Amino acid sequence: MATVVNQERSGTGSSTDRPVLQVEDLRITYRTGRSGRAVEAVRGVSFDLYPRQALALVGESGCGKSTLALGLLRLLPRLGGISGGSIRYQPQGGGDPVDVRALEGRRLRAWRWSEVAMVFQGAMNAFNPVLRIEDQFADTIRAHAEGNGRAARPSMREVRERAAENLRAVRLEPARVLGSYPHELSGGMRQRVLIALSLVLEPQVLLMDEPTTALDLLTQRSIVDMLRELREERGFALIFISHDLALASELSDRVATMYAGRIIETGATPEVFAHPRHPYTSGLMRAVPRVRGGGPGPVSIPGSPPDLAHPPAGCAFAARCPHVRDACHETDPPLETVAVSNGPELTAHRAACLRWRELAEEAAAADDAEQAADAGQTDDAEQAELPQQKGATE
Numbered sequence: 565m566a567t568v569v570n571q572e573r574s575g576t577g578s579s580t581d582r583p584v585l586q587v588e589d590l591r592i593t594y595r596t597g598r599s600g601r602a603v604e605a606v607r608g609v610s611f612d613l614y615p616r617q618a619l620a621l622v623g624e625s626g627c628g629k630s631t632l633a634l635g636l637l638r639l640l641p642r643l644g645g646i647s648g649g650s651i652r653y654q655p656q657g658g659g660d661p662v663d664v665r666a667l668e669g670r671r672l673r674a675w676r677w678s679e680v681a682m683v684f685q686g687a688m689n690a691f692n693p694v695l696r697i698e699d700q701f702a703d704t705i706r707a708h709a710e711g712n713g714r715a716a717r718p719s720m721r722e723v724r725e726r727a728a729e730n731l732r733a734v735r736l737e738p739a740r741v742l743g744s745y746p747h748e749l750s751g752g753m754r755q756r757v758l759i760a761l762s763l764v765l766e767p768q769v770l771l772m773d774e775p776t777t778a779l780d781l782l783t784q785r786s787i788v789d790m791l792r793e794l795r796e797e798r799g800f801a802l803i804f805i806s807h808d809l810a811l812a813s814e815l816s817d818r819v820a821t822m823y824a825g826r827i828i829e830t831g832a833t834p835e836v837f838a839h840p841r842h843p844y845t846s847g848l849m850r851a852v853p854r855v856r857g858g859g860p861g862p863v864s865i866p867g868s869p870p871d872l873a874h875p876p877a878g879c880a881f882a883a884r885c886p887h888v889r890d891a892c893h894e895t896d897p898p899l900e901t902v903a904v905s906n907g908p909e910l911t912a913h914r915a916a917c918l919r920w921r922e923l924a925e926e927a928a929a930a931d932d933a934e935q936a937a938d939a940g941q942t943d944d945a946e947q948a949e950l951p952q953q954k955g956a957t958e
């Protein structure tokens with residue numbers, strides 16, 4: 565029988581910090597079609613997010629990234645639901661962790677946005693098109709004040725002050741933006757306003773789902789730079805969802821690769837990018853075009869992910885994996901620790917591949933051979949240069 569173990573525990577964070585978010589064996593299921601067929605889009609995801617940490621969730625379209633984010637915020641569509649596992653949240657003021665699955669009604673609304681906020685995919689749809697930006701801020705701030713049972717409704721002056729402070733934080737000019745309608749702003753400005761709106765209630769965790777996908781490269785770059793500075797200033801934890809590995813690597817301390825509803829590799833970002841141990845992560849990295857020339861061109865991963873209505877028995881990546889063996893079709897690989905980085909923040913590097921050890925040895929041998937070849941070339945070049953140098957001094 566297939567072993568089903570898919571756990572990712574612990575992560576970056578100092579030993580004295582408690583995780584702000586603890587997700588354990590989370591499962592999310594959609595009922596689809598007339599028959600109400602079940603599709604498990606998130607299949608046993610576990611991770612801890614520590615205060616001030618930035619975690620990137622990467623993977624191809626359809627692997628369950630948005631479903632996971634919506635599930636964490638309890639914002640799943642009607643036909644979707646959490647079918648197993650737990651989400652625990654550590655409140656800012658201390659005290660016992662909150663069981664997020666048990667939150668309902670007013671308590672859930674008060675928790676959302678003020679503790680954990682989300683910037684959605686597609687900046688235009690997230691706005692109410694008939695409200696000026698200042699009214700969008702007023703809605704968010706007042707809804708939260710009412711959710712908390714605050715007697716005094718914040719005045720428009722108070723709203724404008726808080727909105728202006730947050731707009732300045734995302735490098736926008738409040739006087740230019742507050743009185744505008746969403747359609748009067750550029751895509752990049754709208755995305756910044758959304759970020760300001762999500763931060764206005766000072767959440768401890770910000771979830772961003774492909775926040776820059778629809779933007780041109782220069783705008784993406786300026787938003788990523790702004791986000792990095794903003795995180796340093798405000799210190800929120802970030803879950804950054806992207807299919808763009810380059811952006812993910814720039815913004816995150818830790819990365820988790822998702823495939824077919826699971827985390828199949830995770831670890832400190834530099835470590836995972838330098839030594840990917842799952843063939844799917846390696847494939848994603850080879851699929852990224854290099855900015856500078858040299859090396860082989862991008863190679864996409866052939867095939868497509870499995871149908872989650874009928875997940876395969878063994879490794880979900882087996883049908884596409886260049887290293888597949890018979891055993892891969894039978895055993896569902898557990899997430900195993902493949903390396904532990906030393907330093908003030910211990911971060912386990914984990915991967916769910918039956919052959920990771922062999923493949924790591926092969927990669928190390930290939931690196932050694934490459935280095936030896938490089939050294940040989942350098943020696944040859946030096947030898948070839950010597951007579952010339954000699955000749956030059958004579």
Ligand SMILES: Nc1ncnc2c1ncn2[C@@H]1O[C@H](COP(=O)(O)OP(=O)(O)O)[C@@H](O)[C@H]1O
Pocket residue numbers: 594595596603605623624625626627628629630631632641643644872
């Ligand atoms: N509203 C929905 N109803 C039914 N299935 C859905 C719905 N949203 C997503 N799915 C399915 O869940 C899986 C994961 O989708 P999604 O979370 O959007 O992936 P990603 O964000 O990684 O592209 C896909 O197979 C998708 O078809």
Ligand code: SF4
Pocket residue numbers: 842843844879880881882883885886887888889892897916917918919920
């Ligand atoms: S378990 Fe087998 S099929 Fe799956 S990633 Fe590893 S080598 Fe490839």
Ligand SMILES: [Mg+2]
Pocket residue numbers: 629630631685773
């Ligand atoms: Mg998505």
